[in-house]
Each structure stands twice: as C-alpha cells, then as structure tokens.
Amino acid sequence: MGTVPRDRSVLSPAAFLLRGLAVGLVAGLIAFVVAFAFGEPYVDDAIALEEAAAAQPHAEGAEHAEESSHADDGMVEISRENQKSWGLLTGTLAIGAALGGLASLAAAAVLGRLGSLSARGSTALVALIGFVAVTLVPFTKYPATPPAVGSGETIGGRTASYFGLLLVSVLTAIAVVVLANRLRKRYDGWTAAFIAAGGYVAVVTVTAMLLPTVNELGDFPADTLWYFRRSSLVTLAALWASIGVGLTLLVGRLHDRAAADLARRELAASL
Amino acid sequence: MSQSTVTPLAAPAVQVPVVPLLQLGTWVVFFGLLAMLAIFFVSADQGAISLPAGNAVHEWVHDARHLLGYPCH
Numbered sequence: 001m002g003t004v005p006r007d008r009s010v011l012s013p014a015a016f017l018l019r020g021l022a023v024g025l026v027a028g029l030i031a032f033v034v035a036f037a038f039g040e041p042y043v044d045d046a047i048a049l050e051e052a053a054a055a056q057p058h059a060e061g062a063e064h065a066e067e068s069s070h071a072d073d074g075m076v077e078i079s080r081e082n083q084k085s086w087g088l089l090t091g092t093l094a095i096g097a098a099l100g101g102l103a104s105l106a107a108a109a110v111l112g113r114l115g116s117l118s119a120r121g122s123t124a125l126v127a128l129i130g131f132v133a134v135t136l137v138p139f140t141k142y143p144a145t146p147p148a149v150g151s152g153e154t155i156g157g158r159t160a161s162y163f164g165l166l167l168v169s170v171l172t173a174i175a176v177v178v179l180a181n182r183l184r185k186r187y188d189g190w191t192a193a194f195i196a197a198g199g200y201v202a203v204v205t206v207t208a209m210l211l212p213t214v215n216e217l218g219d220f221p222a223d224t225l226w227y228f229r230r231s232s233l234v235t236l237a238a239l240w241a242s243i244g245v246g247l248t249l250l251v252g253r254l255h256d257r258a259a260a261d262l263a264r265r266e267l268a269a270s271l
Numbered sequence: 272m273s274q275s276t277v278t279p280l281a282a283p284a285v286q287v288p289v290v291p292l293l294q295l296g297t298w299v300v301f302f303g304l305l306a307m308l309a310i311f312f313v314s315a316d317q318g319a320i321s322l323p324a325g326n327a328v329h330e331w332v333h334d335a336r337h338l339l340g341y342p343c344h
Contacts (some may be wrong), residue, residue, distance in 0.1 A: 011288050013298035031339075037337040040328045078330040091335020098306035105299050107320040110302035112289040135340070147333075151344060159319035189301050237341075258288040 010258040016108040017101055019250040020079050023271050024100015027242035028093035031091060035092060035240040038233035040084045042146060045224050047080070050148035062106045092239070103130050107251050119255030127244025133173035133200075135236045138166045141208040143186050144232035146225065150216050161211045165204070314341035 078087060107123040114122045142162045150158065180196035187195075217225065285322075313334060316322055318331035336343045 011290055013290060013295045017298060017302060028310060030277075035335070035338045042333065043334055043337060069273070075325055076327045076330060078333070083330065083334050086332040087331045091332040091339065094309045094313050094332075095335070095339055097310040101302050102306050105295065108338070109292065109299075110292045110296055142340075142342065144337060145343065147343070149343065155344050156319040159315050162342045163315075189299060228337075232340050235338050237339060255288065262288050263302060271272055 003220060010261050011108075011111075013105065013108055014159070016104040016251065016256060017194040020101040020104020020107075020247060021097050022100075023104070023243055023246035024097040025093055025245060025252060026096075027100055027239050028096020029089075031096060031235050031239040032092040033091045035088060035235040036084065036099070039235055040227065042224055042228035042231060043084065044080070046146035046148045046228065048191050048219075049220070049224070052115065053148065057073055057241060092235075096239060096243070097264070099130065099239070103127055103229065104245050104247055104251070106130070110177070111255065114177075115166070115184050118252075120252040123248045124244055127240060127247060128179070130243070131237065131240035133169045134166065135198070135240060137204050138162060138237070139207075139247060141165055142214060143210065144230050145216075146220075146228040149218075149220050149225070150168065150214075154216065158214055161214070163248045168207045169204050172200050177198045200255070212220045313339070318343060 103126055107126045110117075110126060111119050114124075114125070117125065142158070142165065176196035176199050179199065180192040183192035183195055185234045186192075273296075281282075312328055313332050317326050318336075319342075333343070
C-alpha cells in the first residue's frame, strides 16, 4: 500500500492522457499534411465526376452532389478551399487527439503487465494493435469511399455496419490481449501471442462475413477509386505511426522517471 | 517493505511501476465518452444521425470524413 500515493505523482493516468493528447494533435497535423498532399487531388477528381454526373438531366444521385446544397433550413455551403484546408484539419486534429488519448490510456493499462515487454515495447504494441483493430480491419470490409460513391439512402445502414465491425474488432482485440496474457503463463510468450492473433482474425473474419457487403460504385473509374483509397490508407497509417512513435518516446521517458523514482525509494527504504 | 500496488499477473522479481487499474478506469470512462463524442462529430454527424439539424458540421469536416475512411456520401 505504502508506495501507491507516491507513485501517483509520476505515473498517473493524467500524465499518460496529457502525453496522448499532445502526441495525437501532432499526429493529426501530420495526417492533415499527408491527406492534403496525397488525398485531396482525388477528392477533387471525385467531386468533378459527381458534378459532371449531376449536370446530366437523367443522372441518378444528382441530388447528392456535394455542392448543390440548398440554402434553406440550416443548409450551408462551405467552399472547397475551406473544406480541403481548415475543415480537413479540424477533422484530423479531432480524430488524432481522440485516438492519441485513447491509445495513451491503453498504454497505461498494459505498462508493466505484459510479461517481459518494456514500457516502450508495450506502448508500441498498443499503437500497432490500434492501427490493425481500429483502422485496417474495418477498412478491409468497408474501405474509404470518395465523394460520388455511396448513396444518401444507404448511409444509415452503412454507418451501422461500419461501426458494428469497428466495435467487434476493438473489443475482440482487447479480449485477446487479456487472453494472451493468461496463456503466457502456460505456454511461452510467442505461442500465446500467435494463439491470440489467430483468435482475433477468426472472430473479425466471421463478423465481416456476416455483415452486409456494400457495392455502390456504379461506373466510378477504378483508377481514381484506388488512388483515393490508397491515399486514405496512407493518411491513416501516418496518423497511427505518428501516435505510435510519439507515444513510445514519451511513455518510455515517463516510465524511466517512474522507475528511477521507485529505485530511489527502495534504496531509501532499505537504509 | 510492502511494494505491490496492483500485482501484475506474473509479478516479476524486479520492480516495475504499474498504473493502478481502478484509478485508470475512471479516466478511461471520462475520456472514452469525450473521445466518442469527438469521433461522432467527425465521422457520422449529419449523415446517418443529425444532432444539430442542417449540414454545417458535415460540410465542414467533409473531406476528413472521406479521407479517414468513414462512411459518407
């Protein structure tokens, strides 16, 4: 009991969260730069295609054209310049801070609890699992779609499916980490990790197969679609990589300070 | 002498600082709700569900929603 209150000063949840938010904001800024440089050209291409389709009198989905918003009942029109700069930045910063903060709390939970993994090792693992569970797995079933792809009528179902898969993926990832940590005592660490990873893949595969498939591509050009999706994945990878590197650095240093503190107190207590 | 806070599953002989899970749980709930709110506004507001009526939030974060892979139209 004795050391708990004094531990709080260095290794508190707030200390992790503060670092997670800071790292997340920087990661959001990096993601913005990547998205702006690599993704925006294809968003513009997609919107140009959408407007060309809307200009045709019998075109389906003409009412979904992004720029044809009506100016009544709270409908506003935001210029493309604002959408692709300040609007995009708002989104990446918010998502960066949210994911960075959550990752830092997860890093706090596993620190010192995953066998012989160091503070840096367990933090990097959190970011890797976060990328796979939050981004990569939902992306494989419901990949990012450019403007002009996806109907307004199906947005409810698509949103539910996407977040359903995301939820199952994240909860399963947490569950298999706990499972691996138990199995570690019966088998060796690698065996435990492989069993857990296999279990995760099995659960998310079955879930993804049960969820409805979305195909609303129509005659959207395949090359633009692929370039857009690639740039989206690169943006998300940049976001998670930045969170991983930044958090590993800061949590590692925080842990070193806490460990030095603890060692000092051990020494003082032994005198 | 007593040095165990929340004992790790396999308590190693070396001292490893850990964060007490109960203390962490409060923060997870608090920040978890905040983060979900932030993610909701960027990813889904005024798409499937609209919190303030209209399309201002949707239009403002439009490009981020597409490029970060959330369902949109």
